[in-house]
Structure formats: structure tokens, C-alpha cells
Amino acid sequence: MSAPVITVxxxxxxxxxxxxxxxxxxxxxxGEVFVILGGSGCGKSTLLKxxxxxxxPMAGGITVAGMAMDPDDDGAYRRILAxxxxxxxxxxxxxxxxxxxxxxxxxxxxxxxxxRAVDDLVRLKLRQVGLxxxxxxxxxxxxxxxxxxxxxxxxxxxxxxxxxxDEPSAGLDPISSAGLDxxxxxxxxxLGTTFVVVTHELSSILTIAxxxxxxxxxxKSIIAQGxxxxxxxxxxxxxxxxxxxxxxxxxx
Amino acid sequence: MKNxxxxxxxxxxxxxxxxLRGALNLQSVPEILDRLEHVPRPLPQRIRVDLGGVTRxxxxxxxxxxxxxxxxxxxxxxxxxxxxxxxxxxxxxFLRLDSPPAPGPIRRIRPDLLTRFGEKTMHxxxxxxxxxxxxxxxxxxxxxxxxxxxxxxxxxTVSYMQRVGxxxxxxxxxxxxxxxxxxxxxxxxxxxxxxANIYVASLVALAMVRELGPIMTAIIVAGRSxxxxxxxxxxxxxxxxxxxxxxxxxxxAMFLVAPKVIASVLVVPLxxxxxxxxxxxxxxxxxxxxxxxxxxxxxxxxxxxxxxxxINWGIFxxxxxxxxxxxxxxFKGYRVRGGAxxxxxxxxxxxVTSIFLVILTDSVLAVILRYWRP
Numbered sequence: 001m002s003a004p005v006i007t008v009x010x011x012x013x014x015x016x017x018x019x020x021x022x023x024x025x026x027x028x029x030x031g032e033v034f035v036i037l038g039g040s041g042c043g044k045s046t047l048l049k050x051x052x053x054x055x056x057p058m059a060g061g062i063t064v065a066g067m068a069m070d071p072d073d074d075g076a077y078r079r080i081l082a083x084x085x086x087x088x089x090x091x092x093x094x095x096x097x098x099x100x101x102x103x104x105x106x107x108x109x110x111x112x113x114x115x116r117a118v119d120d121l122v123r124l125k126l127r128q129v130g131l132x133x134x135x136x137x138x139x140x141x142x143x144x145x146x147x148x149x150x151x152x153x154x155x156x157x158x159x160x161x162x163x164x165x166d167e168p169s170a171g172l173d174p175i176s177s178a179g180l181d182x183x184x185x186x187x188x189x190x191l192g193t194t195f196v197v198v199t200h201e202l203s204s205i206l207t208i209a210x211x212x213x214x215x216x217x218x219x220k221s222i223i224a225q226g227x228x229x230x231x232x233x234x235x236x237x238x239x240x241x242x243x244x245x246x247x248x249x250x251x252x
Numbered sequence: 253m254k255n256x257x258x259x260x261x262x263x264x265x266x267x268x269x270x271x272l273r274g275a276l277n278l279q280s281v282p283e284i285l286d287r288l289e290h291v292p293r294p295l296p297q298r299i300r301v302d303l304g305g306v307t308r309x310x311x312x313x314x315x316x317x318x319x320x321x322x323x324x325x326x327x328x329x330x331x332x333x334x335x336x337x338x339x340x341x342x343x344x345x346f347l348r349l350d351s352p353p354a355p356g357p358i359r360r361i362r363p364d365l366l367t368r369f370g371e372k373t374m375h376x377x378x379x380x381x382x383x384x385x386x387x388x389x390x391x392x393x394x395x396x397x398x399x400x401x402x403x404x405x406x407x408x409t410v411s412y413m414q415r416v417g418x419x420x421x422x423x424x425x426x427x428x429x430x431x432x433x434x435x436x437x438x439x440x441x442x443x444x445x446x447x448a449n450i451y452v453a454s455l456v457a458l459a460m461v462r463e464l465g466p467i468m469t470a471i472i473v474a475g476r477s478x479x480x481x482x483x484x485x486x487x488x489x490x491x492x493x494x495x496x497x498x499x500x501x502x503x504x505a506m507f508l509v510a511p512k513v514i515a516s517v518l519v520v521p522l523x524x525x526x527x528x529x530x531x532x533x534x535x536x537x538x539x540x541x542x543x544x545x546x547x548x549x550x551x552x553x554x555x556x557x558x559x560x561x562x563i564n565w566g567i568f569x570x571x572x573x574x575x576x577x578x579x580x581x582x583f584k585g586y587r588v589r590g591g592a593x594x595x596x597x598x599x600x601x602x603x604v605t606s607i608f609l610v611i612l613t614d615s616v617l618a619v620i621l622r623y624w625r626p
Contacts, residue, residue: 104359
């Protein structure tokens with residue numbers, strides 16, 4: 001397997017005195033579609049925000065693309081940011097800009113493309129998420145699912161090496177959701193983009209994930225990691241079995 | 253990643269041959285596009301593109317193909333793509349480049365003057381109509397509270413009284429104290445020439461209690477709390493919290509507006525009283541400190557100048573200002589559509605509108621007072 005692009009070592013995260021997860025250790029390798037699983041409120045999004053440097057760990061450390069994640073070191077943090085893209089749970093589109101302007105913003109700021117090429121590229125990005133023709137719409141004029149897809153287009157704008165997606169398919173209809181899975185796999189296969197995805201969508205997990213970690217709020221730790229199909233078939237852990245097989249009658 | 257692609261251009265008599273090699277991505281494509289722009293014209297009969305050496309290509313690379321097609325089309329020459337690797341073909345299929353995306357800028361086109369004038373007019377009319385509706389709803393809600401006061405959310409009201417009144421006391425006190433100080437100081441320069449030092453006390457007391465106390469307090473409350481009301485309700489609109497209230501069967505006017513209005517009406521007059529006291533204290537510091545007035549003389553002059561009516565009138569005005577500021581703040585919050593920028597506009601508009609209405613109302617009341625008690 002190729003070298004890890006993200007390493008998480010002894011990561012303890014929390015707010016104030018409240019510890020969310022304790023001593024997490026895992027690697028994410030280049031070219032993987034790595035999925036973070038777990039029950040609602042167990043700290044999946046918090047983990048994602050630690051990996052992109054928005055939150056500081058209570059203990060332990062994270063490296064991204066071979067560099068230690070330290071938002072206080074401005075130079076190193078910018079070098080990391082140049083190689084990652086992030087899609088937030090609620091989309092986080094800038095409400096005062098049209099969809100086209102939202103997607104164009106990183107392209108005009110950080111690439112050498114100018115003029116018509118930017119317009120073309122923005123339309124190609126929106127086409128890939130099925131939103132062609134909506135470039136002049138404001139985010140408020142769109143449904144939640146459409147906003148989410150637009151946010152993915154914005155995260156894709158610079159074709160980053162690592163893409164972090166927080167619940168990309170929540171709120172999408174099954175067809176859009178399948179389209180999104182296909183897009184993720186395509187980018188992963190052709191460009192070698194590494195994906196770190198937080199999702200609950202079981203069908204999506206089984207389609208896209210090359211590896212998963214499952215977080216557990218009760219033990220504040222990782223309860224399973226590995227290939228999702230294997231976990232589904234073989235895991236002995238009751239929570240994991242319940243998650244993958246949706247057996248009723250067990251406490252989460 | 254470095255720029256790892258290159259483009260060879262060779263011009264023959266019948267064909268322009270372009271050979272692309274390496275990885276076509278965001279790093280390499282801008283330069284290639286730039287070179288394509290500077291291909292010497294007129295073009296020969298055909299453009300031949302050799303893609304055999306392309307190792308990797310992403311959607312930025314597709315821009316090169318789109319640009320080549322445009323080039324060929326614009327000059328009316330044929331375009332042949334040769335040795336297209338499978339991965340490129342697959343990408344072009346995936347991006348459906350056979351039907352290229354619509355041309356034109358993606359930036360918003362500013363509508364012409366007439367359209368904007370029309371939109372603005374419609375906006376004003378719409379705003380006026382919804383203002384009437386809002387005032388009506390707020391009035392009926394407040395009236396219904398007279399019948400059934402128990403429906404008021406008491407906890408919220410007390411918390412707003414704290415935020416609008418108690419928390420504003422230090423700044424209102426400080427500003428009023430300084431205002432009294434400055435008034436006394438400035439007027440003393442003139443009045444001293446006539447030996448009329450004692451009237452500094454009258455001037456400060458009357459000006460503050462009748463006019464400046466209520467107005468200064470109103471302006472501070474508009475800046476502190478009117479803006480906060482607009483931002484709070486505006487953000488609740490954006491995050492669908494107001495919708496949630498409605499579908500849970502709560503009336504937003506009762507839930508959100510009434511506590512703010514009632515709290516403001518109760519505490520803003522009190523703030524005004526404090527403002528008056530602090531201003532008089534400020535004047536007193538100057539009067540006693542620099543004008544050789546005694547404490548007793550200053551206080552006696554202040555008392556004899558002010559009538560109970562003046563004090564009540566100032567308090568009455570500030571109660572009216574409180575209603576204006578709180579309803580305007582809530583109304584502007586209600587009008588928020590969209591996102592963060594809209595909340596900002598609502599906040600600005602709440603402060604500007606409240607201050608304008610406060611001054612306007614004050615002028616009207618001054619005229620009424622003039623004819624009522626000449």
C-alpha cells in the first residue's frame with residue numbers, strides 16, 4: 001500500500017473539560033476513499049474539523065500530506081490547504097454570491113486561469129454535479145440537496161489531492177446520491193484523489209469506501225476499522241453488526 | 253505538482269499540428285491556453301491534434317479541447333484529434349463535451365438602470381405593505397396581552413430587560429456624564445461674560461431632561477439593542493427557526509416581538525432617567541469645579557428650572573422611542589431573506605431607520621408641545 005497521506009496519532013479531542021474521543025490512531029493512504037462512521041453526535045464531524053485544522057487537538061497530532069497540522073504555523077498550514085478541499089455539512093456556500101461565483105472564487109484566486117477559461121471550467125464543475133444552468137442562481141434559491149452538490153463543485157474547483165466531505169449525500173435523493181458516488185469513484189480512479197468522507201449512507205459506504213473507521217461515543221474510541229464488506233460480514237462487535245445489518249432491538 | 257505538460261506547435265502548408273504531452277491539469281493548462289491564444293493566424297486548412305503523449309488529464313485539460321474546437325470553428329477549419337488515449341476519451345465522454353457548456357460570463361450581469369429602478373420601487377411598495385401588516389400583527393398581539401397578560405413570556409422579557417437596560421447603563425451613564433460636562437463647559441464660556449454662571453445649571457438640566465436625555469438614550473439603545481434584535485431575528489429566519497416556531501403553533505409576534513417591545517418600553521425610560529441624572533452630575537462637576545458655584549446653589553437652580561411636567565414629558569418620549577426602536581429592529585429582522593449578507597443589511601437598516609424615526613418623532617412631539625403648552 002502507498003504511503004499515508006494523513007496520519008492520526010494519539011489524537012484526543014474535546015472542548016473544555018469534555019472529551020469527545022480519546023487516543024485515536026489511524027492512517028489514510030493516498031488514493032483511498034476513507035469513510036468515517038459512527039452514530040449521530042459521536043464526533044465524526046469534529047474529527048474531520050481536526051483533520052483540516054479548524055480545531056486544535058487536546059493531545060496527539062495529525063499530519064496531512066507529510067506536514068504536521070498546525071494552524072498556528074501560517075506557512076505550513078497554507079501549504080496543506082493548497083492540497084485539500086473541504087465540503088461542509090450545510091454546504092457553506094457564500095450567500096451573497098451566485099453558484100457560479102462560489103465555484104469561481106477559488107479558481108480565480110488560486111489558479112492561472114483567466115477570463116473565458118474560468119467560466120468554462122465553472123460550468124464543467126457544475127455539470128459534473130448535475131447543476132449546469134444554475135450558475136446565476138443564488139444559494140437561497142436552491143434546495144438543500146442542490147446547495148450540497150454546489151458545495152461539492154466548489155470543493156472540487158482546484159482538483160485537490162485530498163477531499164474532505166462531511167455528509168455529502170445527506171439530503172440527496174437516491175439518484176443524485178448514486179451520481180455523487182460515481183463522481184467520487186471516478187475522481188478517485190482517474191486523478192487518484194484521496195477522499196475522507198463522513199457519511200451514514202450504508203449503500204454509499206459499501207459502494208465507495210475502500211476502508212472505514214467506526215467511532216463509538218460510549219467508549220470514546222474507534223471500535224472497528226477495515227474493509228466495509230468484511231466488517232459487514234465478519235465483525236463480532238454488536239454495534240458494528242447492527243450498523244451494517246440494521247438489526248432492530250439492540251441498544252446503540 | 254509542477255507544470256509537467258508541454259505543447260509543440262508546428263505549422264505546415266496544409267495543417268497546424270499540435271502535439272500535447274504530459275499531464276493536463278490546473279498547473280499546466282493556463283500556459284497552454286495562453287499559447288493557443290497566440291497561434292499565428294490565418295490558420296491552415298486543418299488543425300491536427302496529437303494527444304498520444306497525454307499521460308493524465310482532468311477537467312481543466314478539457315478546457316484545452318474546448319478552446320481548440322472554438323479555434324477551429326471560428327476560423328472555419330477542420331479539427332482532427334489523433335491518438336486519443338482511452339482515458340482522455342472517457343473523460344470527454346464523462347464531461348459530455350460533445351455538447352459544450354453554454355458560453356457567457358458566469359458573473360452576475362448588473363441589470364440596466366430602468367430594471368433596477370423598477371425593482372427598487374417594487375421593493376419599497378412591498379416593504380410598506382409588509383410594514384403595515386407587521387405593525388397590525390404586533391398591535392393585536394400586544395392588545396391581546398392586555399386581556400391575558402399571562403401569555404407573555406416572562407423569562408424572555410426579564411432577560412431582554414437586563415440586556416437592553418441594565419447592560420446599557422454604564423455606556424449611557426458615561427456618555428451622558430460627558431455630554432453634561434461638555435454642555436456646561438461650552439455654555440460657561442458664553443454665560444460667564446454676562447455673569448450668568450448660575451444659568452449653566454438651568455441649561456444643562458432643561459436641555460437634557462426635555463431633549464437630549466431621551467434622544468441620546470434612544471440612539472444608544474438603537475445601536476446596542478435595535479441592531480441586536482434585527483440580527484437575532486434575521487439569523488433565526490435564515491436558519492428556519494422562525495418557520496419552526498410557526499409550525500409548532502407559536503405566534504412569532506408573541507414569541508419574539510412582544511418580549512422585546514415590552515422589555516424596551518419598561519427599561520428605556522428608566523435609562524433616560526439615569527441619563528438625565530448623569531448629565532446633571534456632569535454639569536455640576538464643571539459648575540462647582542470651575543464656575544465658583546456652590547453645590548447647593550447649583551442643585552437649587554436645577555430644581556427650580558425643572559418642572560415635573562418636563563421630566564414626565566422626557567420619560568413619555570423615551571417610551572415612544574423604545575416602541576419605535578424595538579419594533580423596527582424586529583421588523584427588519586423579519587424581512588431577512590437569504591443569508592449572512594442580508595442579516596448585515598437588516599442590522600444596518602434597523603439602526604438607521606430607528607434613529608431617523610426617533611428624530612422625526614421628536615420633532616413632531618416638539619411641535620405638539622409648543623401648541624399644547626405655549
